[in-house]
Amino acid sequence: MGPVGTESTQAGGRQRAWKNSARLADGREIIYFDETPGLNRALARDLRDGLAPVPPPGTCSPEQAVRWDPLLDEWVIIAAQRQERTFLPPPDQCPLDPSAPGRPTEVPADSYDVVVFENRFPSLRGASAIGGTEAGGPAKPPDLDDGMSPQRPGYGRCEVVCFTSEHSASFASLTPRRVQTVMEAWADRTATLSALDGVEQVYCFENRGEEIGVTLHHPHGQIYAFPFVAPRTRQMVARSRAYAAQAGRNLFDDLVAAEQADGTRMVTANDHWTAFVPPAARWPYEVLIFPTRRVTDLAALDDPARAAFGGLYLDVLRRFDRLFGTPAPYIAAWHQAPVTDAEARRDFGLHLQVFTVRRAPGKLKYLAGTESGMGVWVNDIVPETAARRLREAR
Amino acid sequence: MGPVGTESTQAGGRQRAWKNSARLADGREIIYFDETPGLNRALARDLRDGLAPVPPPGTCSPEQAVRWDPLLDEWVIIAAQRQERTFLPPPDQCPLDPSAPGRPTEVPADSYDVVVFENRFPSLRGASAIGGTEAGGPAKPPDLDDGMSPQRPGYGRCEVVCFTSEHSASFASLTPRRVQTVMEAWADRTATLSALDGVEQVYCFENRGEEIGVTLHHPHGQIYAFPFVAPRTRQMVARSRAYAAQAGRNLFDDLVAAEQADGTRMVTANDHWTAFVPPAARWPYEVLIFPTRRVTDLAALDDPARAAFGGLYLDVLRRFDRLFGTPAPYIAAWHQAPVTDAEARRDFGLHLQVFTVRRAPGKLKYLAGTESGMGVWVNDIVPETAARRLREAR
Numbered sequence: 001m002g003p004v005g006t007e008s009t010q011a012g013g014r015q016r017a018w019k020n021s022a023r024l025a026d027g028r029e030i031i032y033f034d035e036t037p038g039l040n041r042a043l044a045r046d047l048r049d050g051l052a053p054v055p056p057p058g059t060c061s062p063e064q065a066v067r068w069d070p071l072l073d074e075w076v077i078i079a080a081q082r083q084e085r086t087f088l089p090p091p092d093q094c095p096l097d098p099s100a101p102g103r104p105t106e107v108p109a110d111s112y113d114v115v116v117f118e119n120r121f122p123s124l125r126g127a128s129a130i131g132g133t134e135a136g137g138p139a140k141p142p143d144l145d146d147g148m149s150p151q152r153p154g155y156g157r158c159e160v161v162c163f164t165s166e167h168s169a170s171f172a173s174l175t176p177r178r179v180q181t182v183m184e185a186w187a188d189r190t191a192t193l194s195a196l197d198g199v200e201q202v203y204c205f206e207n208r209g210e211e212i213g214v215t216l217h218h219p220h221g222q223i224y225a226f227p228f229v230a231p232r233t234r235q236m237v238a239r240s241r242a243y244a245a246q247a248g249r250n251l252f253d254d255l256v257a258a259e260q261a262d263g264t265r266m267v268t269a270n271d272h273w274t275a276f277v278p279p280a281a282r283w284p285y286e287v288l289i290f291p292t293r294r295v296t297d298l299a300a301l302d303d304p305a306r307a308a309f310g311g312l313y314l315d316v317l318r319r320f321d322r323l324f325g326t327p328a329p330y331i332a333a334w335h336q337a338p339v340t341d342a343e344a345r346r347d348f349g350l351h352l353q354v355f356t357v358r359r360a361p362g363k364l365k366y367l368a369g370t371e372s373g374m375g376v377w378v379n380d381i382v383p384e385t386a387a388r389r390l391r392e393a394r
Numbered sequence: 395m396g397p398v399g400t401e402s403t404q405a406g407g408r409q410r411a412w413k414n415s416a417r418l419a420d421g422r423e424i425i426y427f428d429e430t431p432g433l434n435r436a437l438a439r440d441l442r443d444g445l446a447p448v449p450p451p452g453t454c455s456p457e458q459a460v461r462w463d464p465l466l467d468e469w470v471i472i473a474a475q476r477q478e479r480t481f482l483p484p485p486d487q488c489p490l491d492p493s494a495p496g497r498p499t500e501v502p503a504d505s506y507d508v509v510v511f512e513n514r515f516p517s518l519r520g521a522s523a524i525g526g527t528e529a530g531g532p533a534k535p536p537d538l539d540d541g542m543s544p545q546r547p548g549y550g551r552c553e554v555v556c557f558t559s560e561h562s563a564s565f566a567s568l569t570p571r572r573v574q575t576v577m578e579a580w581a582d583r584t585a586t587l588s589a590l591d592g593v594e595q596v597y598c599f600e601n602r603g604e605e606i607g608v609t610l611h612h613p614h615g616q617i618y619a620f621p622f623v624a625p626r627t628r629q630m631v632a633r634s635r636a637y638a639a640q641a642g643r644n645l646f647d648d649l650v651a652a653e654q655a656d657g658t659r660m661v662t663a664n665d666h667w668t669a670f671v672p673p674a675a676r677w678p679y680e681v682l683i684f685p686t687r688r689v690t691d692l693a694a695l696d697d698p699a700r701a702a703f704g705g706l707y708l709d710v711l712r713r714f715d716r717l718f719g720t721p722a723p724y725i726a727a728w729h730q731a732p733v734t735d736a737e738a739r740r741d742f743g744l745h746l747q748v749f750t751v752r753r754a755p756g757k758l759k760y761l762a763g764t765e766s767g768m769g770v771w772v773n774d775i776v777p778e779t780a781a782r783r784l785r786e787a788r
Contacts, residue, residue, distance in 0.1 A: 062776045062778065063776060067673060067674035067777075068674060069672070069673075069674035069676075070633070070637075070645065070649055070673070070674075071629075071630050071633060071645070071646075071649065071672070072626070072629045072630065072633065073629060073632070073633045073636075074629075074674075074769070075674075075770075076674040076675070076676055076770075076771045076772075076773060077764075077770065077771065077772040077773065078674075078773050078776055078777070079772055079773070079774060080774060080775060080776045080779070087757070123764075123772045144640060144641055147652070148648065148649055148652045148673065149672075149673030149674050203763075203764075203767070203768055203770075205763035205764075205767055205768075206763070207762040207763045212760050212761075212762050212766075213758065213759075213760025213762050214762075222763065224764065224770075226770065230768035230769055230770045231768070231769035231770065232466070232767070232768050232769040233768070235465075235466045235467060235468075235769075236465050236466065238467070239464070239465060239466065239467045242467075243464075246538060247538055251464065251465070252465075254542065255464055255465065255542055258541070258542045278463070278465075278543075279461060279463075279464070279542065279543030280461035280462060280463035280464075280468075280469075280470040280472075280543050281470070282463075282470055331762060331763050331766055331767055332763075333763055333766075333767030333768065353767065355766075363481070364607065365607075366606050366607025367606075367761050367766070368601040368606050368607050368608075368725060369597075369599035369600070369601045369616065369725050369726075369727055370471075370517075370597075370599075370618065372606075372725055372727075372749075372761070373597070373599055373626070373725055373727030373747065374597055374599075374624035374625070374626050374627070374727065375468070375624055375625030375626040375629075376469075376470075376471065376597075376618075376620065376624045376625065377468075377470045377471065378470075378471040378473055378517045379470060379471065379472050379473070380473060380474060381474060382456045382457060382472055382474045383461075383472070384456065385474070
């Protein structure tokens, strides 16, 4: 099966990136974001034999489902088929490299700038941007008749975002121009996946480093389209609502203003972005990056903010790498508003949270009994100290 | 400074364990739980020189504080002095071994059964059971005048529980009699610490295995007395309240009854305890252990339940170790009711949560972008499959 559909548009309306989409041999969608026009990605056919076709969506099996935790009022994703996912392959078998003669990979092209495709081992599936929304839908809070722990289809979508075709690069080694292309991909995917029926939240993130369980070294991130609002987001929405009722102001705006005024936890800033260590940081080195003009999600960022992000974010990532003289294992998490809650969308403030699990040379922060058992975080580093060290890591 | 106070009572009123307390050279309290009477622990003086005295309590410094996260409505513990804590010492320098001639340790006795002492590198401090409650108190939710992220003293108490004087043992290798002595210690500490002003929750737990960051191999657990109710507990209390309002029944009772009736996730049970994999398990292998008769906390367990716990829990731990033919890294977390919320105490159901981070031989479950960034758990193992494997691991 070759490409079944292609399109060639300019994401976002300006000449920032050229978008083309096609299908992989097993039916998954692949979307190229190119920095130069005129590449006909439909010609790059996936010639792999023997890839099992993507199973029919919308079925609810114990192996791929979301289940409701009756003690905590949260959905948990069960994704048993992921146990067999590719695990630290040797460099010459990296599935995220461009394809080469005799070595077909997940990307049937001989090079790419930024490419997004549906994860071969997805935690959630069924939501399709090309074929129309398939069976499935949001995981609504159950009622008493559903039993103690009802199960729903593991509906949603999981995408992989490759930041560069260079296997040995890292996000921190990208150019600002490339970061802008990645931003175009994130914004496009946020808008596209948010428009699918049953998607309640879109989450763009990057895991970097074996220390946090990364199974592929090639620079890449992931995008999850959830059929529910994530617990952390629910908490922020509830807090922001309570704060507005109490203070008559916006929680996110007030937090950023307070950090700018205080200054002790600031790391860096430019005209469009502000980066600071949160006052009650959970992680040894944790930074929140807010756009100066509050927006709902990545798709709502204007052109100047998109263009100004790369320089600032690369600066932050390189400071993380300099902290201990070795590449930092980190998680970068874009916090966006829920998709269908109009009040939450009005008040929410998009931000990026970046944190490393390294607390000292050779020592990692583990989530042990207090964190994993009770949800109580213990941070060994005073947030102001972390901010000072990050400011000094130039 | 030698022992400043001793007492000799029988914890719980029956001849289960003999309790003696004393002081270490730096002023910290140490409490022995002996299986035989008549040991005068006051004679075992801590002769170490050069231990810095415990700093005066109740002060609020940035290095030891709790801070309120304005985005999530949760307290985070900042404990900077812990960065220098003892990290994987060689076996002949283990600070939890009994003292030997020329080698004083944290336990100034030549052997012990179960011993509890205040952590030398505590995350929380100030709450004292011998000297009366010192300055400090509960961390109340702040109001607007407190600023975005107020700080409070890092008040509370952190204790270490040594399960045996045998350095190379593990909890799973203890005798049922010894588990009962550990249970007496847990129940005593729960009652004692709950009685201190400003303590809002008592948390007994064990981290086992370098894979989850354990820095001392000697078999031991920990007890935290928090100045707030932990986030996970708050969630369970809120859910249990909503369930009672909606269903007119008790959430914990109904969950246990549903699992007993269904059976597919049961692991083992006896007359006083039931062990099952939770229906929406977050961890590859996770077991909840509930007493048959619902109680508020460990101190409220009756004698038959205390006596029956060891056999069942040892069975569960040994199943974990057999899963992959090698000792399982695990976290064991006792979930108890909040201390001062009368309604929550009436409804809460004490239970033990045990889970391993190992998902397959040589593969760990990492908390990466979805879990650490969003609070969304992805479990690779179907809970019914986990339960079957645990049932078969005999």
